[in-house]
Amino acid sequence: MSPKEKRRISTIFRILKQDNPEPRGDLVFKNPFELLVAVVLSAQATDVSVNKATPALFEQAPDPQAMVDLGIDGIREHIRSIGLFNNKAKNIHALSQELLDRFAGEVPQNRPDLESLPGVGRKSANVVLNVAFGQPTLAVDTHVFRVAHRLGFATGKTPTAVEKQLLQVVPKTYMDHAHHWMILHGRYICKARKPECAACLIERYCTFTEKKTS
Numbered sequence: 001m002s003p004k005e006k007r008r009i010s011t012i013f014r015i016l017k018q019d020n021p022e023p024r025g026d027l028v029f030k031n032p033f034e035l036l037v038a039v040v041l042s043a044q045a046t047d048v049s050v051n052k053a054t055p056a057l058f059e060q061a062p063d064p065q066a067m068v069d070l071g072i073d074g075i076r077e078h079i080r081s082i083g084l085f086n087n088k089a090k091n092i093h094a095l096s097q098e099l100l101d102r103f104a105g106e107v108p109q110n111r112p113d114l115e116s117l118p119g120v121g122r123k124s125a126n127v128v129l130n131v132a133f134g135q136p137t138l139a140v141d142t143h144v145f146r147v148a149h150r151l152g153f154a155t156g157k158t159p160t161a162v163e164k165q166l167l168q169v170v171p172k173t174y175m176d177h178a179h180h181w182m183i184l185h186g187r188y189i190c191k192a193r194k195p196e197c198a199a200c201l202i203e204r205y206c207t208f209t210e211k212k213t214s
């Protein structure tokens, strides 16, 4: 990467950080277990719909043992309003049992163990590693994928390819929150159909050829 390109990318993250120094995702959780469950529930569902269901679920099942005791039917009753609730109820029950059986009831802090849990793929593992444990990972969802392409950070055709490119180009000093800055930017400004380029703080540094500035 050229020094100029390095400076451009660094400037973009500096501006995003200035605007929002401590970004947080929209999922509501109190500990790594709740985050893990919320992330599993959020697959192909909105964070808003997950946040509506989880307070009552976590009230009744605040830890893996209580979740196992609640049973698949009990979990299902709490998450009926969320897409794919049947499968998700089974996965949350099974992953809670595995946390008890294999990890002394704790959420593991490494990718292979996280990805070995039912319903937990690479993206979910990245979210948990980054958000719960502060590891320099970057989960590529639809927003991050789009923003990375528009800003010229990545050209990869798959989320994993984009993730690998981002790990190369995002300056280390911004890795802790890069995931959230890009998600929030994609969700609220650099929207899929109608990016709000006129209101975009980093418009000057964006290479997207179809910017909409008027």
Ligand code: SF4
Pocket (backbone or CB within 6 Å): 150, 151, 189, 190, 191, 195, 196, 197, 200, 201, 202, 203, 204, 206, 207, 208, 211, 212
């Ligand atoms: S200028 Fe437009 S396309 Fe570029 S990052 Fe901002 S909102 Fe997205």
